[in-house]
Amino acid sequence: MIDKSTGIEEAISRIADGAIVMVGGFGVPGTPFMLIDELVRQNQQRLTVIKNDANEPHMGIDHLLRNGQVARLIVSHIGLNPHAIKLMNEGRIEVEFCAQGILAERIRSAGAGLPAFLTDIAMDTQLARGKQTTEFEGRQYLVEKALKADVALVHAHASDPFGNLIYAGSARNFNPLMAMAAGTVIVETENLLPLGGISAGAVHTPGPFVDHVVQLHELTGAYGVVRR
Amino acid sequence: MALSGDNERMIRRAAREVLAGMTVNLGIGYPTRIVDYLEPGLPVCLHSENGISGQGPALPFERADRNLIDAGGAYVSVLPGTAFFDSATSFALVRGGRLDLTILGALQIGSNGDLANWTIPGKFTPGVGGGMELAQKARRVVVLSTHLDKRGQGKIVSQCSLPLTARACVDRVYTDMAVIDITAEGMLLREIAVGLTVDDVIAATAVPLLINENDLDTF
Numbered sequence: 016m017i018d019k020s021t022g023i024e025e026a027i028s029r030i031a032d033g034a035i036v037m038v039g040g041f042g043v044p045g046t047p048f049m050l051i052d053e054l055v056r057q058n059q060q061r062l063t064v065i066k067n068d069a070n071e072p073h074m075g076i077d078h079l080l081r082n083g084q085v086a087r088l089i090v091s092h093i094g095l096n097p098h099a100i101k102l103m104n105e106g107r108i109e110v111e112f113c114a115q116g117i118l119a120e121r122i123r124s125a126g127a128g129l130p131a132f133l134t135d136i137a138m139d140t141q142l143a144r145g146k147q148t149t150e151f152e153g154r155q156y157l158v159e160k161a162l163k164a165d166v167a168l169v170h171a172h173a174s175d176p177f178g179n180l181i182y183a184g185s186a187r188n189f190n191p192l193m194a195m196a197a198g199t200v201i202v203e204t205e206n207l208l209p210l211g212g213i214s215a216g217a218v219h220t221p222g223p224f225v226d227h228v229v230q231l232h233e234l235t236g237a238y239g240v241v242r243r
Numbered sequence: 244m245a246l247s248g249d250n251e252r253m254i255r256r257a258a259r260e261v262l263a264g265m266t267v268n269l270g271i272g273y274p275t276r277i278v279d280y281l282e283p284g285l286p287v288c289l290h291s292e293n294g295i296s297g298q299g300p301a302l303p304f305e306r307a308d309r310n311l312i313d314a315g316g317a318y319v320s321v322l323p324g325t326a327f328f329d330s331a332t333s334f335a336l337v338r339g340g341r342l343d344l345t346i347l348g349a350l351q352i353g354s355n356g357d358l359a360n361w362t363i364p365g366k367f368t369p370g371v372g373g374g375m376e377l378a379q380k381a382r383r384v385v386v387l388s389t390h391l392d393k394r395g396q397g398k399i400v401s402q403c404s405l406p407l408t409a410r411a412c413v414d415r416v417y418t419d420m421a422v423i424d425i426t427a428e429g430m431l432l433r434e435i436a437v438g439l440t441v442d443d444v445i446a447a448t449a450v451p452l453l454i455n456e457n458d459l460d461t462f
Contacts, residue, residue, distance in 0.1 A: 041293040041330070044310045067330070094369025095316065103368070115292060115373040116334020123331040136338065137375050141362075141406045172310075184310035184327055185293050191329045240307045240318065 016177040016210060021227040026201045027053040029227070030166050034059065037122065037164040037193040038066040038076055042095070045186035046075045047170040047203045048237040050229065054168075055082050063087040065122070065164060067115065067189050069099035074237055080108065089162065091115035114142060117159055119192055125161035126195025126224075132159055167197035171220075174204035175211070178225025179218045187219065194220045201227045205234065246276070249419040250389070252436060255280045256462040257387045257417040260344060261287055266296065268337070268377055270347040270360075271315040273387050277346060288324075290342060292373040294333045297325040314373065334373065338380045345381035347374065349388040349416075351403040354450040356413040356425040358386065359405035371408065378409035390418035390447055397449045399423070399430070420444050422462065429453050434460040 027050060030036060036054075040046030055078045062085050069090060070077050077096055079085050087109040093099040103110045113121065114137050124132055133156035137143050147158040169190045172183035180202060182190055194200050207230040246254070254273055258280035261267055266288045269275050278300065281287065289298040292314040299320035302308075307318035336342060351359040358378050361371040378384055392398055399416065415433075416423045421444045422434035431453040435444050441459070445452060 041314075042312050042316050044293075044312055090370060092370040092372040094372075100368060110370075112370045114371055114375040115330065116337060116376045119330035119334055134338075136379055139407065139410050140375065142371065142375070182327075184308060185291070185295055185312055186310040187327055188293050188330050192331055238309060240304055240309050241316075242304050243316070 016222065018176040019178050019225060019228045020176050020207070021229055023049065023053050023203075023229045026050070026227040026229050027057055029199050029201070030054060030057070030059050032059050033061045034165040035063040035065065035163070037167040037197055038064060039167070039169045039188065039190035039193050040070075040075065041067045041185065041188035042070070043074070043238065043241055044184060045170050045182065045188050045190050046070060047168045048075055048235055049231055050168045050201060050203050051075055051078060052235070055079060055084070058082065058084065060084055061086045063089065065089040065162060067091050067118065069093040069096040071095045071241070072098045087111070089113060089118070091118050112142060118162070119189060121159055121162035122189065122192040122196045125163040126192060130161055133157070134159055162196065164193070164197040166199045166201060167193040169194045169200060169202045171202050171204040173206040173208055173213060174202055174225075174228050175208050175213055175222070176228060177210060177222035178202060178220075178228050179213050179222040180204070180220040180225065181213055181217060182219050191220045194224050199227070200225050201229065203229045203231050205231055249436065252462065253387065253417055253419045256422065256434070257346060257385065260346065260385055261285065263287065265343040266290055266336075266341060268292070268342055268345045268381065270345065270374070270377070272348040274346040274348060275315060275317070277387070290333070290336065291319070292330070292333055294328045294330055295319070295325065296328075296336070297322055299325060334376055337373070337376045340380070340382065342377070342381045344383045344385070345377040346385050346387050347378060349386045349398055350392070351405050352386055352388075352399050352413055352416055353403045354399070354401050354425075354430055356411045357403045358384070358408045358413050359403040360408050362406050364406065374408050378412045383414050384412045385415045385417065386413050387417045390420040397447055399448050399450050401450050420447060423452065426453070431455075432459065434462045437461045
């Protein structure tokens with residue numbers, strides 16, 4: 016099995032201006048902060064970012080927002096980031112809200128090669144506006160489209176050089192779904208183990224989904240416990 | 244945050260919703276506080292949207308695991324039997340009918356059980372998170388909320404003016420004043436808080452209440 020180890024600069028250079036970028040994480044756990052820092056440094060523009068949330072002010076993708084790199088956000092919740100809410104209310108970024116499990120399932124569907132799925136979640140609510148409905152076996156459903164990205168940024172607890180991944184605790188969240196749903200999948204890992212270092216039955220994301228493995232040698236403070 | 248006696252009584256009463264063997268999701272705010280009022284050792288499985296079943300008690304910062312939060316952002320712990328999973332699995336559990344009970348906060352509750360709890364257009368626009376799926380798909384949906392909002396307006400209304408989280412989803416409402424069931428016939432007053440009269444509750448509620456004087460408890 017090939018070695019997908021890549022330097023962080025080279026990996027993030029695969030992201031073009033205008034790209035659709037998925038970013039793992041739910042709050043701090045699972046957010047690939049150092050890949051985001053490199054994306055801020057390289058300053059790609061007009062990005063669409065798909066993430067569960069917008070992190071908190073001065074954390075994670077808020078740096079992309081402050082650097083003016085984001086045109087559009089697709090999220091379930093941005094309540095912990097008043098700065099993101101302000102940009103949305105001022106019309107400086109476009110925000111598409113999605114029910115959290117529907118966001119997850121749209122991503123999973125893209126990863127599973129499905130174009131869309133039917134659901135009754137959010138029927139008769141604001142989130143159904145503009146969405147196609149269809150009748151199936153006598154009931155009305157919303158058609159939810161699969162959500163695919165150009166690049167996914169994923170945080171793993173451990174990886175081998177082939178990209179077999181394991182996640183820690185609640186840091187799993189959207190990471191394994193996004194790792195299936197993008198043309199190019201870039202993983203940052205806290206631990207790079209040799210092939211065979213992860214037991215086959217313990218793998219959460221199988222290596223064939225992964226394109227680049229970036230080893231983190233030292234974590235920034237962003238990964239730590241947030242004392243609110 | 245310190246609780247007033249009325250709110251503590253409300254939470255303590257709502258905690259009796261949680262029964263042995265249930266898988267339960269507690270919403271942000273007062274519902275989260277219910278864990279402090281469960282009988283010690285009650286075998287209940289707490290679900291968190293970000294991918295935890297069997298969630299353990301919250302931890303202080305000094306003992307926190309940086310990789311383990313609940314959906315409200317609090318650092319939590321594991322118990323023997325805890326499981327972690329991805330967000331699609333987490334909501335499969337909800338939509339697939341494996342969540343026995345959810346206890347949620349509310350901005351407004353309609354007389355038919357409509358729930359509005361995610362946005363005040365122009366003022367409060369954080370996004371819905373997992374609220375729609377919890378409200379629509381948990382086997383039992385109860386609301387835990389003060390009877391009046393911060394401006395003294397009743398949260399129980401004939402029809403919600405705020406955007407809905409889900410239609411006709413609420414089974415029961417616990418407030419600091421009353422316990423009210425949503426039935427096919429209308430809102431049925433089941434219990435009133437100690438020290439209040441039925442008239443106090445009626446005066447604070449914009450919706451006609453069905454009342455069976457012979458079957459009315461206090462809490």
